[in-house]
Amino acid sequence: MHPSKLLPLGSLAAVSVLLLTGCFASGADSAGGDSNGERRIRLAMMQPPRSGLSPLSDDAFKLSRWSTAETLVTLDKDGDPRPALAAKWQRSDPRTWTFTVREGVTFHDGTALTAEAVARSLTRAATAAPKPRILDGVGLTAAAEGNTVRVTTTDADPLVPQRLSSPQLSILAAKAYQGKTVNPVGAGTGAFVLTKVNGTSSAALDRNEKYWGGRAKAPGIDVRFIPDGTARAAALRSGEADIVESIPVSQAPLLAENQITEVPMPRTNTLYLNTEKGAFKDPAIRAAARVAIDAKALVSGVYENRADVAEGLLGPALPWAKQRQGRTAATAPGKVNGATITIGTFTDRAELPEVAASLQQQLQKAGFKVKLDIREYANIEQDALAGKFDAFILSRATILDSGDPTAYLQSDFGSEGSFNIAQLSDPAVDQALRKASATPAGDARRAAILAAETAVLNSDAALPLLHERVVQGDAAHVVGSVKDPRERELISIATHIS
Known part of the structure; x- marks a missing residue:
């Protein structure tokens, strides 16, 4: 440990006092409770939104870590593609892939997931200026055909399914695409519904009771953006946060061993x-x-x-x-x-x-x-x-x-x-x-x-x-948080407070 990296105890106490002023209070009580006795997850994240949580930016990774926005494809531990909102796919020629859209999925606003909705989201991403990073240098078009989406690339690309796993290519409801910006509030398909975003300070999500993948164990998530690493660690130590993203190396020794996981x-x-x-x-x-x-x-x-x-x-x-x-x-x-x-x-x-x-x-x-x-x-x-x-x-x-x-x-x-x-x-x-x-x-x-x-x-x-x-912080009562090296997942349907 490098003592010179650590704040004096008085400074740490001051940080903790600031954090203890109800920073995670939401529609539930300040302790994260719910009327049914379930507890909401209080999450402290490192970086505030940079683009209003637009999925076409790096903010997309927040949406995926909260399990609110989903993609056609997901990746296994080896990086191989697995079905998500697409039930299956096939490659018909070097430039053409056909994805079959999963049936029985609805967006958070109650509209149905269709091939047209998928094509709309992919087209918006492919024609954005600037494009999402995953499509940099890639020409891509998407067209609905019945319950399938035909994806065509300008050049042969063996990684199309992997590309479509990027959170920057999340599939959102039509309501998200009003005007020039993309607003993900209430427009995803995931286990949690994004209900509120307070600028760069906080966000709130409620359980999606109609989620196609099963009912989440937690009733909701209350998010606070805390860029200062010492303050994030103090939030976990003081009991103000349940899950803390990216604990600085210098702060890890101040936490109990059962509170940190190195990924x-x-x-x-x-x-x-x-x-x-x-x-x-x-x-x-x-x-x-x-x-x-x-x-x-x-x-x-x-x-x-x-x-x-x-x-x-x-x-x-x-x-x-x-x-x-x-x-x-x-x-x-x-x-x-x-x-x-x-x-x-x-x-x-x-x-x-x-x-x-x-x-x-x-x-x-x-x-x-x-x-x-x-x-x-x-x-x-x-x-x-x-x-x-x-x-x-x-x-x-x-x-x-x-x-x-x-x-x-x-x-x-x-x-x-x-x-x-x-x-x-x-x-x-x-x-x-x-x-x-x-x-x-x-x-x-x-x-x-x-x-x-x-x-x-x-x-x-x-x-x-x-x-x-990455050093992730979990309170002792947290069950099932995801330890993902790619930092695409954090809270799943299994994550809850015991």
Whole structure:
């Protein structure tokens, strides 16, 4: 533990007092009770809505975590598609998929789920400006045909079902699409009905008594958005919240062990090395940096052992990644000879400046002269993408929205990648990425992805450091909250207060 990270007890007490002023009071009583003796779930979330809870934005993940908005498809632990609002689907040609709409489903406003409703939601997403991230670069049309929806893409795409699992492609009732904005209040199909949104401060949901998937055990959810991590942890410690999203590493030791769960995230902290110019243009110097880095020291010293040492770019949140070969062609380390390098990173993730300081010490011991450039992400991203650093520390989501790592690998390591901070142009990597991209979903695609990972590791363009975990807080009386590495699920029909 780093005592310097913790607030003084007086400050913590002040935070707790602020939280104890009825912040979770709702239509039920302030203790989360209900007239039938059931208790509503009091949920503290990290990020307030950025786009009025529009499903076409990142706010969509809140809607899915509350089980209020649903998609045609969901994903299993391996990232393979499973039925949701679509009962089944088939691919008739490389560009065309047909999805059969589940029968007997109604929206929260009482209207029926139909193929026309599905096509309307998908069309609104596909024609939005900007498009939802999952459709970036993807041309997609949707047309209703009886009780089916025909989805056609401009190019062959083996990941259409996985794409349609993204919460940004949630299916909502017609009432949600009045005007230019998308309003999800009372318009979903899920186990809970979104009834009220109070700007960026709170939201309320009631049980959907007609949910097609069964009756939820909790009568409702009261949500508060609390960006300050110390305040969120205090809400759990004081009994003001039942479930708390994303407890900071520094606050976890202040909670009882039975109140926290560490969930591996598909997010890797990686040191990207500039392969185009500077000291790391030389593969032998990249190899010297690789052997100089002690990732275990980062995990223990910065993350207080609440992270996993990286064995590759893909971490334990993807169980099948254990089948990797790993690096198969390690370059021999060269002599550093006092090479001067500048490492960049950003302050938005509290641990990254500490990671940078630790790496500076480790690399200096290996003979490098190391400068640090640390700014807010908005002020440093452009320079990083332009290759103005010798190295850059990035905390990067590895499966993005489709549950498939191929897009991440292409954007970060393909010679035409839009996020190629390493400035990598490696024929072996490009060939492996093309194969992975063209391979149908399933075991063969996963094997091709791991082969692409090996090609990247062999280049030493990226040195994976650690895989982050998200620390979720649950009061002892919470039953059945979902521990989802993809952060798409949190409260299900089984979640309740005992």
